[in-house]
Amino acid sequence: MAITNTTTDYTGRKKDINIFQGLNFPNKSTVTLAFGDISNFCAGIQKLVQRYAITLLTELGSQPDFPDFGSTLLTRLNNTSLNLNIVDVRGIFNLANAKVIRQFRQQQSQSPSNFQDEQLNTATLDGVSVSGGKVGLRIKILSMAGERVEFVLPLPNKT
Amino acid sequence: MSETILDTQLRLEQFISEVDPNVDISPGSAFSEIVVKNSAVLQNPLVNDLSAVSQGDNISKALASEADTYNPAIDGVAANYDLVRGEGSKSTGKIKIKVSTGTNIYIKANSLFLQPVLNLNYVVTSAYTVTRNPNTGDIPLISEGGLFYFVLPVEAENAGPEYQINDQMLLTTSGFTIPNFVEAAAYGNFTTGLAQETDKELISRLHTGLSNKTLLTSASLSAYLRDTYPEFQTLSIVGPNSPEMTRAKQNVFGLTTLGVADVYVRTAKGLETLQLEKTAIFDGTRWYFDIDYNDAPAFYKVLSIVPTGLTVYGTLEFTQEVNYNLAEFENANKIVNTREARFTRYQTARVYFTIDDTPQFQGNVLVTVSLQPYIGEIQDTINTSDQHIVCADYLVKAVIPCFTTVNISLKKKKASTVLPIADIKKDIYNYINSRGFGENVEVSELINICHNYEIKSVVLPIKLTGQIYTPGSTVINISSENALEIPDQPNSGVTKRTSLFIADYATSDANKLTESITITTD
Numbered sequence: 001m002a003i004t005n006t007t008t009d010y011t012g013r014k015k016d017i018n019i020f021q022g023l024n025f026p027n028k029s030t031v032t033l034a035f036g037d038i039s040n041f042c043a044g045i046q047k048l049v050q051r052y053a054i055t056l057l058t059e060l061g062s063q064p065d066f067p068d069f070g071s072t073l074l075t076r077l078n079n080t081s082l083n084l085n086i087v088d089v090r091g092i093f094n095l096a097n098a099k100v101i102r103q104f105r106q107q108q109s110q111s112p113s114n115f116q117d118e119q120l121n122t123a124t125l126d127g128v129s130v131s132g133g134k135v136g137l138r139i140k141i142l143s144m145a146g147e148r149v150e151f152v153l154p155l156p157n158k159t
Numbered sequence: 160m161s162e163t164i165l166d167t168q169l170r171l172e173q174f175i176s177e178v179d180p181n182v183d184i185s186p187g188s189a190f191s192e193i194v195v196k197n198s199a200v201l202q203n204p205l206v207n208d209l210s211a212v213s214q215g216d217n218i219s220k221a222l223a224s225e226a227d228t229y230n231p232a233i234d235g236v237a238a239n240y241d242l243v244r245g246e247g248s249k250s251t252g253k254i255k256i257k258v259s260t261g262t263n264i265y266i267k268a269n270s271l272f273l274q275p276v277l278n279l280n281y282v283v284t285s286a287y288t289v290t291r292n293p294n295t296g297d298i299p300l301i302s303e304g305g306l307f308y309f310v311l312p313v314e315a316e317n318a319g320p321e322y323q324i325n326d327q328m329l330l331t332t333s334g335f336t337i338p339n340f341v342e343a344a345a346y347g348n349f350t351t352g353l354a355q356e357t358d359k360e361l362i363s364r365l366h367t368g369l370s371n372k373t374l375l376t377s378a379s380l381s382a383y384l385r386d387t388y389p390e391f392q393t394l395s396i397v398g399p400n401s402p403e404m405t406r407a408k409q410n411v412f413g414l415t416t417l418g419v420a421d422v423y424v425r426t427a428k429g430l431e432t433l434q435l436e437k438t439a440i441f442d443g444t445r446w447y448f449d450i451d452y453n454d455a456p457a458f459y460k461v462l463s464i465v466p467t468g469l470t471v472y473g474t475l476e477f478t479q480e481v482n483y484n485l486a487e488f489e490n491a492n493k494i495v496n497t498r499e500a501r502f503t504r505y506q507t508a509r510v511y512f513t514i515d516d517t518p519q520f521q522g523n524v525l526v527t528v529s530l531q532p533y534i535g536e537i538q539d540t541i542n543t544s545d546q547h548i549v550c551a552d553y554l555v556k557a558v559i560p561c562f563t564t565v566n567i568s569l570k571k572k573k574a575s576t577v578l579p580i581a582d583i584k585k586d587i588y589n590y591i592n593s594r595g596f597g598e599n600v601e602v603s604e605l606i607n608i609c610h611n612y613e614i615k616s617v618v619l620p621i622k623l624t625g626q627i628y629t630p631g632s633t634v635i636n637i638s639s640e641n642a643l644e645i646p647d648q649p650n651s652g653v654t655k656r657t658s659l660f661i662a663d664y665a666t667s668d669a670n671k672l673t674e675s676i677t678i679t680t681d
Contacts, residue, residue, distance in 0.1 A: 014183035016190055043183075051187035058192075065164040065200050069186065107186055114185075 013115065015041035020050055045117050045147050052120060052141060053153055055100050071096035077155065086128050093125045093137060108144075116145035126150065161207045168199035221358040233358040240365050245356035245389050247318030252349030254281070254330060257308045257341040261300060264289040264309070264337060271333040272313060272343060274324055277581045280316040280333060287311065310346050319354040321585045323429045325663055326462070326527060347527060348432035351390050380422070387540070388533050392425040395558075395596040395656045402649035403657055406554065409495050419493065419552045423559070423657050424537065428592045430529045430560075430661060432462065439512070439522040446522060447511045452484050456504040456535030457557040458528040459628060464512050467523040475524075477512035481632055490542040492554040498652065501630035502557040504535040531557040559658040561625040561637070561645060563591055563600060564675045568618035569609060571680055576613055583612055584676050591662040591676075597655040600643040625660065627653055 018040045042050060058070035073096035077084070084092075104120040126138040129152060136152040143149070162170075172184050172195060184191045218236065221228055234244055254272055258264065270283040289309045293299045300309050315322035328345045337343075364385070377396050385391045399407035399415050407419040433455050439446040450458070463474035483500030484507050485491040494500045514520055538555040565587065571578060586608045591600055606617045623643040627635040630652045637646060645658045663675045 013181075014185075015181055016183040016188045017193065019189050047183060047188070050189065051185070054189065054192060055187040063196065065203075066196060103186070111185070 010043045013043040013118075015043055016047045016050065018042035018046070018050070020046070020053075043118070044115070045141075045143055045149055048118050048120060048143055049141055049149055049151060052100065052104070052123060055103065056096060057153070057156075060099075071100050073097075074155070089128050089137075090125055097123055097125070117143045117147055119144035161210065162203060164199050164203045167203040167206060168195060171195050171198055171202070218362055222362060224358070227357040227359075229355065230358055233361055237361050237365065242361065242364055244361050245353065247355040248353040248389060249318050250315040250320075250322035250324075250349045250352030252281075252313060252324070253346040254311045254313055254343050255308055255346040256311060256337065256343045257303075257306050258300075258337065259306055259339040259341055261291050261302065261307050262338065263291075264300070266311065266337075267335070270335050271316070272330040273333040274328060274330050276328075277321070277324070277585075279322055279324070281313040281322070281330070282316050283311060283313055306341060315349075315352050319352050320428050320589065322352045323349045325349075326432050347434050348430060348529070350431055350532070351427035351429050353390050384424070384537065388426060388537070390427045390532075392428060392593075393595055393659075394425070395423045397421040397423065397656055401656065403652055403654050405652075406493055406495070406499055406552070409493065420554070421657075422541075422553055422555050423557075423596075424531070424534070424555060425558050425659055426531045426533045426537070428589070429663065430459065431532050432527050432529050433458070435526040435528065436467070437524050437526050439524055441522065445511050445513050447509055448522075448524065448526070450508040450510065450526070450528070452487070452505055452507050453535070455528045455530050456538075457502045457506055458508075458530040459502070459557070459560055460529055461508075461510055462527040462529055464510070465525045465527075466514065466517075466520055467525055475512045475514055477510050479508050479510045482507045482509065488542075492538075492542070492552050494554070497632075498630045499554075501632070502534075502559065503554060504538040556657075559627060559629065559653055560661045561627045561643075561658050562675065563643065563660045563662045564624045565591070565600075565605065565621065565662070566677045567605065567609065567621055567679070569678060569680045570615040570618065572613055572615045578612060578614065578680055580678050580680070583609060583678055586611070587676050588662055591660050594660050596659065599645075600660055602639075602641055627658060629653055 020042070055069070056071050056073055059075050060070040060072050061067055061075075063069055073093060076092045076096075077089070101120065101122060108114065108119045121142040121144050123139055123141045126140050129136045129138055134154055136154045138150065138152050141149045141151075175182055175184055175190075175195070182190055184195050218233070221230065221233055229244075237244065266283055266287045266289065268283060268286045272281045272283075273279070274281070287298050288296075289298045289300050289311075291300045291302075291307075298309050298311065300307050324345050326345055326347050330343045330345065332340065332343070364382075377394065380396070381391075381394055384394065397403050397420065399417050399419050404415075404419065404421060406421070407415045407417070410416060435450065435454055437448040437450075439448040450461075461477060461479055464477050465474060481497055481501060483494060483497055483503075483505045485494060485505055488505070491505065492503075494503070494505060500506050510526070512524075534555055534557050541553050541555060567587075569578065569583075587605060590604060590608060594600055600623055602621045602623065605621060609617050620640040622638060622640055624636070624638040625643055627637065627645070629635060633651065635646065635648065635651070635653060637643060643660070645653065645655045645660075647654050
């Protein structure tokens with residue numbers, strides 16, 4: 001994931017478990033979703049990206065006791081009755097993304113003291129990449145601090 | 160109250176925030192997904208199980224619990240007292256369904272009828288064929304006044320007293336249709352249902368459980384009757400020295416003799432109704448028929464008389480003369496006049512009615528009466544069972560009824576609020592019909608009941624009225640804006656030891672249904 005900006009002082013930040021293993025800042029690198037051999041934490045824009053990705057990629061309704069968490073992105077993309085092209089993917093992404101943004105803003109309004117680079121302003125789909133039989137979504141996130149982060153979210157294969 | 164998973168999640172988040180404020184547990188974080196949510200899902204049933212066990216782990220906690228509990232531990236305690244938890248019973252009754260044509264109708268088992276006001280379902284338990292030429296097991300389709308009707312037996316979907324509905328309450332089909340359907344209505348009062356006994360109710364019976372279930376004392380008699388009739392409510396024994404007792408003084412000297420007791424019983428929370436098919440006799444000026452002691456033992460009053468096969472709205476005008484019959488009984492109680500026999504199994508009546516000159520009328524009528532159930536059976540049991548006390552005369556009487564009416568007006572918090580009027584009525588019905596001997600109906604308690612719901616206020620004053628049907632066939636009218644109280648009139652047989660309050664959701668009255676509990680909102 002390419003990090004376009006950094007904040008250097010994370011004193012007092014709340015930490016989350018880093019599941020985007022393989023970061024090689026400042027170079028572009030392929031990140032795998034895993035816990036890895038050595039656990040580490042993340043904060044700041046990294047944490048925001050992680051939270052956004054988890055929320056976007058969790059299928060809405062897949063957690064029976066938390067039916068409102070997640071988005072419809074993977075559910076719709078995995079609907080094999082549809083023949084999708086890039087335009088369709090944009091529509092499906094925008095619908096799911098709107099829900100995630102709305103949910104984040106609702107939560108952020110209840111915790112206004114959170115650091116700005118950990119608060120989501122908006123997210124957009126820059127493009128869809130197809131490589132080696134895998135599809136990835138190029139997503140750009142804008143935090144409340146004004147930071148832009150671009151990353152490619154690989155879509156998991158349908159089992 | 161049980162905890163939801165979201166409550167458990169919130170509790171865990173608060174705990175983690177206090178223990179380690181550096182951990183980010185906001186929604187979507189890895190900590191939240193991996194630790195908090197999974198912990199909440201695992202812990203929530205354990206928390207609720209612990210709470211339920213805690214509420215029932217001893218009797219005092221079960222009694223203090225705000226929610227109804229059904230803890231197996233209390234079942235174990237009750238077993239030591241030779242008691243078993245009542246599992247409840249379903250209200251049963253019949254529905255009269257009118258259709259416009261005489262074609263055969265097939266009703267599937269488990270078909271549902273809905274009472275739309277109370278939002279309660281009633282189930283047809285077997286499949287039926289309805290036809291004008293019935294075979295064994297079929298239901299006859301009968302022609303009446305240009306339409307056709309049939310009577311279908313149903314039972315309540317669930318156990319509980321709230322399912323007891325009254326005669327002529329309208330119902331609709333639910334999830335199925337009847338061809339050429341015109342109308343469906345309750346055919347007589349449904350029987351009283353009974354909810355599963357809660358821990359509190361079971362504990363309240365502990366002191367009677369191991370008692371000798373005989374006819375010797377009030378407690379043992381109550382235990383004996385409750386064992387045999389699960390819907391049995393309460394009793395009051397009037398002994399030879401009580402001012403209400405007249406049978407003990409029926410001798411030349413008017414002196415009180417021992418060995419005589421009147422047992423006033425309430426065998427069900429709500430009244431039941433019976434339909435009797437009678438053939439009346441014309442005496443030259445009016446028609447009459449007799450209600451025998453076995454037809455409707457201890458009935459309170461005739462509600463309606465409708466000629467069979469003719470269309471009549473409401474009821475024919477009638478008068479009733481109450482009497483009694485001891486001749487058919489080998490072990491009859493000592494009774495010397497009609498007043499002593501009133502509301503007992505020995506009661507009979509001759510009912511006179513008039514009808515406009517109608518050549519087709521041959522005297523066949525359908526009579527609806529209201530009564531407390533099982534009075535005849537209880538009297539027969541007491542008189543003939545091996546528990547019968549030699550030289551003791553126990554006369555079983557249905558409690559003297561005080562038919563209670565209450566009109567309540569409520570103000571809503573918001574105009575858009577939809578109040579559960581049926582639930583409020585049910586709570587008021589349960590309160591009034593659960594008043595024991597010596598207890599009043601308190602207006603303050605009715606207000607408390609209303610404030611359990613989302614209302615702004617109760618419009619005052621609330622007027623309570625009661626009509627007491629005395630054994631002497633007179634009516635005592637009472638009313639109050641504070642507390643309705645049974646008056647002390649032993650000369651008429653009416654005291655707090657002999658009379659109880661009775662309320663209904665709806666009672667048949669002349670040409671229309673009137674409700675004894677009416678609730679209006681602004």
